[in-house]
Amino acid sequence: MGSLSYLNKYLYKYRGSLLMGLLFTIFYNVFGVIQGPMIRKSIDSLSVVLAGEKNVAEANTQILIYGLVILGTTLISGVFLYFQRKTIIGMSRMIEYDLKNEIYKHYQQLPLSFYRKNNTGDLMNRISEDVNHVRNYLGPAIMYSINLVILFVITISIMIEVNPTLTLYTIIPLPLLVITIYSVHNRISARSEEIQKSLSNLSTFVQEAFSGIRVLKSYSREKKSIDQFHSMSNEYKDKALGLTLINSLFFPIILFLIGMSTVMIIWVGGKQVIDGTITNGNIAEFIFYLNKLSWPVASLGWITSMVRRAEVSQGRINEFLNTHTSLSSDEGLMPTIKGNLRFDNVTLQYANSKTKALKSISFEIKAGETLAIVGNTGSGKSTIAYLACRLYDPTSGTISVDGIPLKSLDLQYYRSYTGFVPQEVFLFSDTIRANIQFGKDHATEEEVLMAAKQAGLSDNIAHFPEQYDTILGERGITLSGGQKQRVSIARALIRNPQLLILDDCLSAVDTQTEDEILGHLKTVMRNKTSLIISHRLSSVKLANRVIVLENGEIKEEGTHEHLIQKGGIYFQMYQKQIVDKQTNVQEYL
Ligand SMILES: Nc1ncnc2c1ncn2[C@@H]1O[C@H](COP(=O)(O)OP(=O)(O)OP(=O)(O)O)[C@@H](O)[C@H]1O
Ligand SMILES: [Mg+2]
Known part of the structure; x- marks a missing residue:
């Protein structure tokens, strides 16, 4: 017994x-x-x-x-x-x-x-x-x-x-x-x-x-x-x-x-x-x-x-x-967060993996700055995003916000300052409104409309049978990949986060809409910190600085212009994408 x-x-x-x-x-x-x-x-x-x-x-x-x-x-x-x-x-x-x-x-x-x-x-x-x-x-x-x-x-x-x-x-x-x-x-x-x-x-x-x-x-x-x-x-x-x-x-x-x-x-x-x-x-x-x-x-x-x-x-x-979370906070501090995010020699090895997903990474995003992270698949970009939201703790090294280690902050409190748009979109089988409101309890109608506008969704929603009451998922309509991504972005924006983390969430959006959304973000995220992860360099334009990641290590770091001048990995990626664009255009002509 x-x-x-x-x-x-x-x-x-x-x-x-x-x-x-x-x-x-x-x-x-x-x-x-x-x-x-x-x-x-x-x-x-x-x-x-x-x-x-x-x-x-x-x-x-x-x-x-x-x-x-x-x-x-x-x-x-x-x-x-x-x-x-x-x-x-x-x-x-x-x-x-x-x-x-x-x-x-x-x-x-x-x-x-x-x-x-x-x-x-x-x-x-x-x-x-x-x-x-x-x-x-x-x-x-x-x-x-x-x-x-x-x-x-x-x-x-x-x-x-x-x-x-x-x-x-x-x-x-x-x-x-x-x-x-x-x-x-x-x-x-x-x-x-x-x-x-x-x-x-x-x-x-x-x-x-x-x-x-x-x-x-x-x-x-x-x-x-x-x-x-x-x-x-x-x-x-x-x-x-x-x-x-x-x-x-x-x-x-x-x-x-x-x-x-x-x-x-x-x-x-x-x-x-x-x-x-x-x-x-x-x-x-x-x-x-x-x-x-x-x-x-x-x-x-x-x-x-x-x-x-x-x-x-x-x-x-x-x-x-009897399994307890390791993600607890001893001190449970709740200071006002400005959003200066800092990684110091952060290494992460997933429990079931033999290799390190991140190898002694250090970087800093000042409050109000936008940092872009680019790199090949599997280079560790999403891992950085998870760590920044404290979904995992690093194997070694420290992550801190405004000089306070994440471990000392109350977890719920810290997360209330962050808005994370994950790479794989997940929406609930509920109305569009409910999906956006998920980001913020008791959000008003204006806030929902505003978030949808900033995410470049308003025009799309106007064409849906029941606008914001349109049900998504199994019981309702199926959104296109790009539409889903934007609902997911609106869900993060409605939180009015001090720290916004976008993990490759514009990949299925056309460049014109991408430009529109980035334009909105520029105003919304003024004085706030953003981390933008992307495969497409067009998303990087907005960033103050860019980090190039390869196999869990930072290979290059600097502004877009600086990295282009440097003529390294970033420059090669840039050239390749330009060439791709041109060939695409030529095919259409
Ligand atoms: N939960 C996990 N358990 C074990 N290994 C993982 C886990 N998540 C990611 N990895 C591994 O960690 C490495 C980095 O993965 P990550 O998802 O951060 O890459 P990424 O740069 O985001 O790639 P992509 O551009 O394809 O999204 C990969 O080698 C991946 O296989
Ligand atoms: Mg990823």
Whole structure:
């Protein structure tokens, strides 16, 4: 029960429900078990009549009374059963809710490196499947365990008082029942898990086929896709049929074992009746007890298997909950930030990589300056952007803002000063307005319009069916690559950031729009710091200075004019792009 002890804090929190559940269970069982003696008395009064010791009318009234008592107690015990389930299962739902919230909150605090290590499926499973297994422990498993203990104590003490020998014979087959159910249930669980996996493979496949439908159709892969689906679906079917087989065996086995015990009671009890130690009524009563006990006892096998699974699941959840972010701030400083960004001998090696993405880089952007970073693919440009937003911490070296190391600043506070436009655009399936407003809580309509204008989006949006209320993504329209990039820029600009970081976010925009956006940025970013990463040198025009990156090292640094004069890497890149432009023009002519 190691990992499950984590849940004790929640059990403590809901101790009221647990206690009430316990009381309801006691009442449910006490009222449920009264039927035993009533059955005995009814049968015994019949026997007395048959023996001619009592008249029929008298016996009838007695049996009627017993019948009414049975009816009444059954009803009352039913009411308690209702409350028992309502409180304990209700409690498990509340804990499930709390636990999910706790996990999600924790997820949000974990750094990017965590998300690199664990795939989305895994993250989703822990918050859904695993929590569900845990809930089965908190709800049904705890409920049936409490029930079993109470029922056992009450029933067995009544039985022993009536006849110890017969009690022994009644309970001997019960452990067999537990073991059988345990192994059958284990097999059912294992199969169910396989089926679940098969099903999730199937859904992943279908989902991918739908989202990649453009590629799929243009490569005429429909037939292949159908065949693949067919074989996966077939695998699922076979597994499901296998489970049905075991499931079908489950109940006959239980009924057989209960039947065996009943035979035992009649056989052993019959002998005692003949000897005169017990009455016919006692046999009937014992059969009732056996039936009362067998299902809860059988559930012990089921509970054990459920608790085992819950333990594994909680273990997995704990593993995540015990991962803590390294991106914390000891001092949590919150000074007003001007935006003088400085890298000192910064080296970064990604956790799963052998080479260094950045090698001892130093540079400074003064507050109010614009710095451009150019370089080949994989030279480390995006890495600089991540570091500047403190999505990662450098392996060595320091990054500071206004002379204060980033590590000393409160992370949320620092990020509220930054506006980051990542290289890969991600927009939410929501309206354009909501996507832009994402950058700033409670942004006004004017602010949204302004940000869209600065990002060169206004004209485009005017042509959309519902302007700013147009829904994007799966449920709505698909934007062009350049439009997406500009929504992403507007989302950053609405924050009015002191530090703007654009990671190659004008790559899909035509040069004319690029010029327009850069023109806006020039006004917006006056007195603020900008870091512009680009492949295209046309985006660099605006910058005060340029850094040329190659294999994680700074190769050249200076103004555009200075670097052109120098005739190095930058000059070669520049010439190549000019030539490309000219050839393009010539092709059109
Ligand atoms: N999360 C990561 N884990 C491991 N290696 C990474 C990770 N991200 C980037 N890299 C590696 O670090 C190096 C620098 O990557 P980076 O994304 O910074 O390049 P870039 O200059 O932005 O390239 P591009 O122009 O293509 O965007 C590359 O060799 C890349 O493979
Ligand atoms: Mg990049």
